[in-house]
Amino acid sequence: MNAHTPPPVSAGTAPVVALRNVHKSFGPLKVLDGVSFEVARGEVTVLIGRSGSGKSTALRCIDRFETIDSGEIEVCGLRVDNPQLDLRALRLDVGIVFQSYNLFPHLTIEENITLAPHSVKKVPKREAKTLAARVLEQVGLGDKLHAYPEQLSGGQQQRAAIARSLAMQPKVMLFDEVTSALDPELTGEVLKVIEALAADGMTMVMVTHEMGFARGIADQVVFMHRGKVHEAGPADILSSPATPELAQFVGTGL
Amino acid sequence: MGGTLNLNHLLFLGHGALWTIGLSVIALIGGGAAGFLIALCRVSPSRLLRILAATYVQLIQGTPLLVIMFLSFFGLAAIGLNISPLLAAGASMTIFVAAYLGEIWRGCIEAVPKPQWEAAEGLALSRSQRMVKVILPQAIRIATPPTVGFMVQIIKNTSLASVVGFVELTRSGQIINNSLFEPFLIYSIIALVYFSLCYPLSRLSRRLERTALQKKPALA
Numbered sequence: 001m002n003a004h005t006p007p008p009v010s011a012g013t014a015p016v017v018a019l020r021n022v023h024k025s026f027g028p029l030k031v032l033d034g035v036s037f038e039v040a041r042g043e044v045t046v047l048i049g050r051s052g053s054g055k056s057t058a059l060r061c062i063d064r065f066e067t068i069d070s071g072e073i074e075v076c077g078l079r080v081d082n083p084q085l086d087l088r089a090l091r092l093d094v095g096i097v098f099q100s101y102n103l104f105p106h107l108t109i110e111e112n113i114t115l116a117p118h119s120v121k122k123v124p125k126r127e128a129k130t131l132a133a134r135v136l137e138q139v140g141l142g143d144k145l146h147a148y149p150e151q152l153s154g155g156q157q158q159r160a161a162i163a164r165s166l167a168m169q170p171k172v173m174l175f176d177e178v179t180s181a182l183d184p185e186l187t188g189e190v191l192k193v194i195e196a197l198a199a200d201g202m203t204m205v206m207v208t209h210e211m212g213f214a215r216g217i218a219d220q221v222v223f224m225h226r227g228k229v230h231e232a233g234p235a236d237i238l239s240s241p242a243t244p245e246l247a248q249f250v251g252t253g254l
Numbered sequence: 255m256g257g258t259l260n261l262n263h264l265l266f267l268g269h270g271a272l273w274t275i276g277l278s279v280i281a282l283i284g285g286g287a288a289g290f291l292i293a294l295c296r297v298s299p300s301r302l303l304r305i306l307a308a309t310y311v312q313l314i315q316g317t318p319l320l321v322i323m324f325l326s327f328f329g330l331a332a333i334g335l336n337i338s339p340l341l342a343a344g345a346s347m348t349i350f351v352a353a354y355l356g357e358i359w360r361g362c363i364e365a366v367p368k369p370q371w372e373a374a375e376g377l378a379l380s381r382s383q384r385m386v387k388v389i390l391p392q393a394i395r396i397a398t399p400p401t402v403g404f405m406v407q408i409i410k411n412t413s414l415a416s417v418v419g420f421v422e423l424t425r426s427g428q429i430i431n432n433s434l435f436e437p438f439l440i441y442s443i444i445a446l447v448y449f450s451l452c453y454p455l456s457r458l459s460r461r462l463e464r465t466a467l468q469k470k471p472a473l474a
Contacts, residue, residue: 065372091378102373106391115387116377161373168377 014077016041016172016203017062022071024057031057032068033227039172039220042201046214046235049224050249055207058224059174062205063094076171092120095170099177101157103149103164109136110145113164121168128167135163139193155186159193166197173197175206211238211250223249259439263430270426271447277412277422280344282405285351292356297363299381307356314353320414322346327418343415343422351408358404362397363389399466403459406452413448423447 015038024032031054039045047055060066061073064080064087073080076093103112113135114128123131136142139159141152149157158178165173175194179187191213198204198217208214214221218235223246231237231246241247295307314322326349327342337345366389374384416425427444431437 063376065375087375088378088380091376094376096376098369098373098376100369102369104370104373104388104392106395116379119383119387120378120380164377 013041015039015074016043016076017045017205018072018074019058019061020072020074022058022061022073023069024054024061024066025069030227032061034071035224035227035229036071037220037222037229037232039203039205041203043219044198044204044206044217045220045222046218047205047207047222047224048209048211048214048249049230053224054227055222055224056176059176059205059207063096063174064090065096088120092168093171095165095168095173097158097161097165097173097175097178099180101149101154101161101181103157103161105149108146108148109141109152109160109163112149112160113167116164117167131167132163135166136160138166138196139163140189153186154182155189158182158186158190162190162193162197172203172205175204175208177207177209179208179210214238225249257434259430259434259436263434266426266430267423267443267447270421270423271451273421273426274409274412274423274448275451277340277343277347277415277420278405278409281347281351281408281412284344284348285355285408288348288352289355289359292352293359293363294385296356296360311353311357314349315357319346319350319411320417322350323414323418339415339418339420342418343412343420346418347408347412347415350411351404354404354407355401358400359393359397362393362400365396366392395466399459399463402455402462406455406459409451409455410448 017039019038020036022032022035023030033054035054035058037045047059049055057066061068062075062080064085067083068081071081075090078085078090078093080090103109104115107115110129110132113132114123114125117123117131118125118128133142133145136145139162141156141159141163144152144156144160149160152160158181162178178194179190182190187210191210194204194206195217215235215238221233221235221237222229223231223237223241223243225231225245231241231243237246238250241250292307292310295303296311298304298307323342323346326346327337327339330337330342370388370392371384374388379387412422413424415422416428419425421429423444427440431440434440
């Protein structure tokens, strides 16, 4: 039943993210059961599936927030499954945005954004501030530099979190259900920012429940079911699913 | 014998009260510094440090402060180490306070939501950068009300230093009472002084707890 088709890979370039036969269990629960997919440079891959299908776990494994039991994960030339991996090197290449924004509440938006470039990449304070202003402009929050996170709406906080991640100039960005905590009216403003990033050629992997959005933005859709990649392919598979499970999933919109 | 309570007695009590405050400050600074290390060890990635710190906390929390006082004063004297009452009291209080503050602060560090750690990790911050720039500033906010509240316990527990001959408030009261035989009056005065030292701290702690729940004023 596994109708996995390899994604289109542009000639001559290695994939930015590659999962090969990844297995992962939480105790007796098999969460990832031989997951493989690749993400080419500049492409948007959307992971969909029911709750518990393993999509969020797969995403978190890419940034080593979860360790895998077997298989290979390669990100920007780094072997993520290597226990000796320099995690900071990985996270310099990978940006991640979470469902709950996770801005640092004791810091202003500007400080949230300048913290990592300044303390990790040693960007001088002034340059980091210029950078913060630029990425905030990019997400439409140019006037919120000195606000604290709690003074912003959920949608604004999530855009600020995206800006914070962008300021590290990652090679690939991961989005873990970034609109799931937002009202429908706030979801739109966040999705617009992500669309603009995609248009700029950012390589992205995202877990989302927004099917309409997925259809519009995905270069590749990966449908996960019971810890396996059940069906994968271009966004068209959402309109004409090959497996009854995907058809049912798209049909119910869950 | 005895006579009546006069100004000299009150001055003597005042002097004792100052030593109660002094010993409390020593306990807070010494116990705070050691407690901070204990808290860091309790959340350390090193299993050995976690076990050592947890053992220390269990050991001290399972021992009465009075016994710690006796041990450090009489016990050390018995093996030939003569230490002054101030040193014995200060060291005992430090040992005692470190175990409790360490445990209170470990709880505060762990109370910072896990996603905050992950967000900091995701930004490639090193463990010490995560701790110093992201976790501790939030933990300190959480820790302030219970720490101020615990200072009340510190002040009250300094009264046990009277058993090693350290002349703080309680001991100075005992000394005066030995000549005046007015226990009800004298211990009432002492109780009042303890209360007036502790009550403002309790109030402050409760107020800090309330303001911690409120939103920060608008700054933007």
